[in-house]
Amino acid sequence: MAGTGKAHLRDDQNVLLRVEDLVVEFPIGRTGLKVNAVSGISFDVLKGETLGIVGESGCGKSTTGRAIMQLPSPTSGSIMFDGTELTSLSGEAMREARTKIQMIFQDPISSLNPRRNVRDIVLEPLSIWNRGTKAEQLATVDKILEHVGIDPQRAAESKPHQFSGGQCQRISIARSLVLNPQMIICDEPVSALDVSVQAQVVNLLEDLKKEFELTLVFIAHDLAVVKNISDRIAVMYLGKICEVSSSDDLYRNPAHPYTEVLLSSIPVPDPTVAVKKVSVDGEPPSPVSPPAGCRFNPRCPNASDRCRSEEPTLREIEPGHFVACHHPLTGGEAPVTVRSN
């Protein structure tokens, strides 16, 4: 399948998660049409690494994150986690495997049951899996609550609505940590928070990552936040990956026209910097009938005829920097591929 490519996958002992040709489609009622939420993407994450996934709303970031957890399971593709193929696991085995990967969601308030008390919410994973005695469970919970900066005493007496958004997000993080997972998928964990609280949560994640030896997948639409926390970034557009690179490199040398748009959309907190106007017009096209060729072509300033017919493949333009574009901003034109048949 063109337009995707796997040039960027690494052949490393240390790969914890390796996703190949992931496709997720949602049928629309009984119309026979489908939403192409994710259309054949591949990526890998090394142990201890943080992979950032950025892209506009609706480009399939959350769907990718959820597909890794098999919630719901993808239409096709392979997901190898720590040597296990997740897509082939049975219900019960998957239920167990999920405990090694945890997810944190965007809306800190709706991800906590409003009627349960906070300590109980954090305890739930342990009580599902019967880890240790009740006293041991409570001790673990309290320790982790302390860790994320929530007073266990208060947690024992309070419901989620008695905490602020940032605190609710900390509680979610605590819940995801109690089972000692290897990897945490953070789906826009800070998008709903104040800038000042956002910084606290990002710092907390960085600290916990070191302490608990975690691997992170960090999803967001704000490249500035993602850049800060990630080692490597994958830029998504309409169900495809368009650029993969180390985070500093991506900012210094964006190669894909869409990456450049994303970068220039970030408001610069400095009034003397004239607002750059690389912003594109319009919305991304509908994922029900994505455009042929490069999916970005209707909005791309560099689009050529080739872009409208041939889908670009990820290729390496610099060591560790991959782009799927025929006419990237750096790294030269894509070589013309001659079809063998």
Place this chain on the structure above:
Amino acid sequence: MSTTSVTPAPEDTIVRKKLGFGFWLCVTWIGLMAFIAIFAPVLPLKSPTANFLDSARGRPPYAPSWSHWFGTDKDARDVFSRSMYGARISLTVGFTAITAGFLIGGSLGVISGYYKGWIDRVSSFGFIVLLSFPSLVLAILLTSLIDRNLLTVSLVLGLLSIAPVGRLARAATLQYADREFVLAARQIGATNRRIIIKEILPNVAIPMSSLALLGMAVAVVAEGGLAFLGFSVQKGITWGGLIQLGSDASKTLQDSPWIAFFPILMLFLTVLSLNFAGDRLRTFFDVKETTL
């Protein structure tokens, strides 16, 4: 909610909401009625079936007096004690009906809202079918076909409550089933059963519990209606039956209004209390999910 309006909650925000005096008054009334319903035979009440003919007062019905607080009907039976005994069947029918309706309708609703898919389509269709019958007609139809005892009448009324209860339960479940906390529970390995019991039910049960009280009020009224039309429990005293006796001929209602009035008053106060208490309960348990 999609924005940042997450106002930090100050440490000491726990301010107890109050149910209020009205609520407790209603609960007391309902409690009293339930007590009477259960213990009527051992309470020092006059026999509800005995005739208290009093030659000095001529032909019954007798108006309320010291010896018969609510008067007597035209067979000289004591209206007060009959109204008390009436609570027995009326409340039992109401309670059984709504319990049956909740057990069946509630679980159907929660299950179809949670699992969606074909289960949902089938049960939703069932609800619509049930709802599209005029309920009184359906009730009369069913009760005229069967042996009308306490259980069957209750079950018929219970059947009628399945659809509205089920639909509410389904709607409430749908509202929560896609919330991220359900997803979060699933990813920590909770089974569907556990999710339904621990995550969905607590959220659905509270709005439903107030509906239970309101539903019981409806069932009590419906039983009254059936009894009034002569389609309720054949043997025994119910409020509806008493009201019907008290108003069977326009003369009766005009000349001796107390025969119907007191059962109506009891029915009215009970239904009012159920409604009021249910309503208060709903607002009381309305947890805030965010602080503004």
Place this chain on the structure above:
Amino acid sequence: MNQSEMVRSEHEPLVETIDVKTHFKTPRGIARAVDGVSIQIRRGQSLGVVGESGSGKTVLSRSIMGLLPRNGVIREGSVRYQGQEIGNRSDKEMQSIWGREMAMIFQDPMTSLNPVMKVGKQISESLRKNLGMSATEALAVAEKLLHDVRIPEPARRLNQYPHELSGGMRQRVMIAIAMACGPNMLFADEPTTALDVTVQAQILELLSEQKRERNMSLLLVTHNLGVVAGYTDEIAVMYGGKVVEKAPTKTLFANTKMPYTEALLSSIPRLDQPSHSRLSTIPGRPPDIVHPPKGCRFAPRCAYVRDLCLNEEPELQQADSPDHTYRCFFPVGSPEYLERRVELTRKGELVASEGSN
């Protein structure tokens, strides 16, 4: 309008508040959501109101619009629109001002659009009510408005329901509704918080375009100083219901006075920092507005706090440049500030103390 009137109206504020207080009665006591705020907005000018969640930004803009709940509110101070007092007007009297003179884009696009009414109808309704247009006329204008806010295929959108639109489109519909009657003054309450960065950039661009073209005044509410930097003429920073610093945008960034503004500014992740650089945060949480701290409200979280701050509340100070005011005893650049800064840097606490919560 003759020449001199013209000149006057250019310089007189379009909207002015003088010591506005909006307090709510709550079970815990009086919540001082807005506590003595004076601001002016001139014609064609944009004012950014910035502050953390709960600092009173929404309540302030609603107080000016006269859109407060009817019960349990104590309000004081004066709100003037074109020189006239509107703070004490009833809802009925405000009807003539809402929509045509002042309009508001609400914080949450999903809850502020009617889910069961088609987009076209929601836009045309205010046109018909306020400008007395016929139904067909209003729909035609609605289509043009949707086009103006750059919604693709405007004609088709008129017949869609809000849930059929994406978040960005919904927010643009809200803008179209607010713009429908050509208001002189637009309040935009976090118009982009729910949106992703690309749409955010489009919407901010759209708003400033409208401002330029129609000489409209704009009050832009947000928690992110970065968002307002490029789009406002002046910024007011709110903390605990008070404006703690106010200055023309460039001055505010170049010559920040309040330690709070500085802290808010430095918590924004920047693209030019290398990845994994520690973000600075503001420790603690915003003040309880029912029992605000004695003295400076920022004192419990301020790295430059001294005894004076804990006991006395700083008055509004005038900075060197005109129009620049702040509330702080030891502003950025003052000897005490510099002294503390040296101390903190020496102890290596500057980052650490800001970094921990």
